[in-house]
Amino acid sequence: TIADARAAASKDNLRSPICCILGHVDTGKTKLLDKIRQTNVQEGEAGGITQQIGATYFPVEALEKKTAVVNTDGAFKFKIPGLLVIDTPGHESFTNLRSRGSSLCNIAILVVDIMHGLEPQTLESMRLLRDRKTPFIVALNKIDRLYGWKQIANNGFRESLAMQNKGVQNEFADRLEKTKIAFAEQGFNSEVFYENKSMARNVSLVPTSAHTGEGIPDMLKLITQLTQERMAGQLMYITEVECTVLEVKVIEGLGTTIDVVITNGRLKEGDRIVLCGTEGPIATNIRALLTPAEMKELRVKSAYVHNKEVKAALGVKITANGLENAIAGSRLLLVKEDDDEEELMDDVMSDLENLLSKISTSGRGVTVQASTLGSLEALLEFLKQMKIPVGSISIGNVHRRDVITASTMLEKHKQYAVMLCFDVKVDKEAQAYADEVGVKIFTADIIYHLFDAFTKHMAEIAAQKKEESKMLAVFPCILNPIQVFNKTNPIVVGVDVIDGALRVNTPIAAVKTNPVTGAKEVIPMGRVTSIEREHKQIPLCKKGQPSVAVKIEGSNQPTYGRQLEDKMVLYSHISRASIDTLKEFYRDEVTKEEWNLIAKHLKGLFDVV
Numbered sequence: 001t002i003a004d005a006r007a008a009a010s011k012d013n014l015r016s017p018i019c020c021i022l023g024h025v026d027t028g029k030t031k032l033l034d035k036i037r038q039t040n041v042q043e044g045e046a047g048g049i050t051q052q053i054g055a056t057y058f059p060v061e062a063l064e065k066k067t068a069v070v071n072t073d074g075a076f077k078f079k080i081p082g083l084l085v086i087d088t089p090g091h092e093s094f095t096n097l098r099s100r101g102s103s104l105c106n107i108a109i110l111v112v113d114i115m116h117g118l119e120p121q122t123l124e125s126m127r128l129l130r131d132r133k134t135p136f137i138v139a140l141n142k143i144d145r146l147y148g149w150k151q152i153a154n155n156g157f158r159e160s161l162a163m164q165n166k167g168v169q170n171e172f173a174d175r176l177e178k179t180k181i182a183f184a185e186q187g188f189n190s191e192v193f194y195e196n197k198s199m200a201r202n203v204s205l206v207p208t209s210a211h212t213g214e215g216i217p218d219m220l221k222l223i224t225q226l227t228q229e230r231m232a233g234q235l236m237y238i239t240e241v242e243c244t245v246l247e248v249k250v251i252e253g254l255g256t257t258i259d260v261v262i263t264n265g266r267l268k269e270g271d272r273i274v275l276c277g278t279e280g281p282i283a284t285n286i287r288a289l290l291t292p293a294e295m296k297e298l299r300v301k302s303a304y305v306h307n308k309e310v311k312a313a314l315g316v317k318i319t320a321n322g323l324e325n326a327i328a329g330s331r332l333l334l335v336k337e338d339d340d341e342e343e344l345m346d347d348v349m350s351d352l353e354n355l356l357s358k359i360s361t362s363g364r365g366v367t368v369q370a371s372t373l374g375s376l377e378a379l380l381e382f383l384k385q386m387k388i389p390v391g392s393i394s395i396g397n398v399h400r401r402d403v404i405t406a407s408t409m410l411e412k413h414k415q416y417a418v419m420l421c422f423d424v425k426v427d428k429e430a431q432a433y434a435d436e437v438g439v440k441i442f443t444a445d446i447i448y449h450l451f452d453a454f455t456k457h458m459a460e461i462a463a464q465k466k467e468e469s470k471m472l473a474v475f476p477c478i479l480n481p482i483q484v485f486n487k488t489n490p491i492v493v494g495v496d497v498i499d500g501a502l503r504v505n506t507p508i509a510a511v512k513t514n515p516v517t518g519a520k521e522v523i524p525m526g527r528v529t530s531i532e533r534e535h536k537q538i539p540l541c542k543k544g545q546p547s548v549a550v551k552i553e554g555s556n557q558p559t560y561g562r563q564l565e566d567k568m569v570l571y572s573h574i575s576r577a578s579i580d581t582l583k584e585f586y587r588d589e590v591t592k593e594e595w596n597l598i599a600k601h602l603k604g605l606f607d608v609v
């Protein structure tokens with residue numbers, strides 16, 4: 001079968017490295033993959049390149065052919081048996097997956113559009129690569145867009161560059177220099193590959209075109225070279241199974257299946273496996289190991305070929321019972337004869353438990369949801385740095401029950417009734433329910449966009465609270481009455497502001513002291529609805545300014561001549577809540593004197609503790 005042909009240990013006992021392609025959207029990741037898969041006319045046969053589940057395998061023979069133009073003397077020796085490229089686009093989170101402690105992805109190609117330089121997702125990919133210590137090269141793609149570029153299909157880059165006119169060469173040199181500076185700003189030394197003396201110290205930049213194929217031979221040679229130089233230790237072939245779940249998919253006729261990458265060892269039909277599930281560990285037997293059927297095999301009815309056994313490195317679809325709750329990103333362990341299944345279950349679940357331990361212990365915080373264990377981990381790490389508390393986590397697409405979890409924040413911590421979702425879909429019912437109850441769902445393909453969305457959300461909530469608090473905020477003032485114009489409904493009175501400042505909306509009260517018992521009686525009068533001086537409305541009258549006429553309105557107003565006496569001093573009617581509101585939203589607008597007026601005079605007057 002096709003599975004047998006590939007990736008056995010090479011003579012140097014190295015296994016095939018796993019390579020991820022990442023970068024900003026539209027830099028040409030898909031196109032580059034298509035181009036390296038494509039067979040040159042001279043090559044005739046596909047050279048053993050095989051399309052797998054979520055990956056493409058390039059055996060060493062194919063790599064040798066594809067790099068021949070830049071290895072004419074054959075001086076460069078291939079030691080790896082082949083290269084497995086993960087080709088599900090838009091899944092940078094794969095870089096963050098582990099298999100047995102080390103990164104699933106041994107090596108990466110970071111694609112940068114030479115015309116655009118470093119873009120947001122590029123920076124995020126770089127952070128992931130740095131955190132995981134994953135060696136990578138940079139494809140500076142779309143060189144054919146340099147103005148006046150003359151192409152030679154599938155050529156080595158240096159030869160192609162040498163043929164360009166001065167103008168093109170200058171533009172290239174210019175853009176290369178800018179890219180190097182941008183990388184330096186991110187803390188990476190970089191060099192164009194043919195001037196890179198140390199791959200350990202500098203990232204290699206390899207100019208490519210996914211349209212003309214130029215530079216692609218250099219890229220493949222470079223990725224092989226980097227693997228062989230930097231990673232020989234990690235790529236020693238071992239028989240123990242290392243396998244990671246990339247995706248969980250429901251397929252008609254097959255039920256829930258898992259797409260996995262086997263990075264080491266072999267799996268057989270009927271093997272007992274354990275993996276991580278949302279409802280606890282899953283132990284099951286492999287029913288079928290499926291790889292895609294090749295187009296020319298017309299007799300094959302199904303889209304898949306069954307394999308009795310598969311060997312690393314390989315992307316394969318597994319069908320089995322009980323995979324419904326499988327978690328993408330989980331490790332998959334093989335249960336061997338003398339293994340303790342329970343122990344393996346604990347082991348496999350520890351990855352999820354580690355993440356659960358990162359949730360805020362108070363349970364107060366946003367709900368976080370991501371596509372895989374790896375992307376969830378990256379997101380949690382980021383939110384920690386940004387000091388955004390996380391209340392609960394989940395993996396996979398957003399369903400109604402996830403919204404219900406998030407909605408528990410609505411009552412006490414409305415600002416955290418938010419779901420930050422990375423690289424997952426939100427089902428219609430879940431969105432409708434969220435809209436109904438008031439849970440905000442933010443989705444993004446770039447982690448820091450979630451941060452931006454959340455920050456904006458917090459600012460909006462603060463602004464909304466400030467708006468709501470307008471009626472609650474009471475600025476302190478003391479008023480001396482001069483003349484009563486209207487006794488009640490509404491009260492209109494001429495006053496001098498003798499302390500603080502009077503504003504429209506301020507609630508006003510008088511305080512009566514019983515001459516015998518000394519007991520105070522507060523008489524609320526309503527709110528100021530207008531302040532007038534010389535028949536002009538003004539919003540504010542400060543201490544010492546000329547007198548104003550004040551209109552005060554409210555329900556059950558007291559009346560001058562009855563509850564109120566003409567000479568009574570009037571005060572802004574403060575409360576604990578009004579002071580708290582000033583502190584929270586208007587701190588900058590309250591002067592030191594005004595704080596003093598509240599603390600020394602009004603608090604005591606209104607018995608605010």
Ligand code: GDP
Binds near residue numbers: 210
């Ligand atoms: P991805 O989002 O990174 O997978 O980008 P795609 O592979 O889908 O490419 C995005 C767009 O850029 C498409 O219109 C491609 O045809 C174009 N493109 C990709 N690579 C090149 C290239 O090397 N040269 C030029 N001129 N266009 C390219």
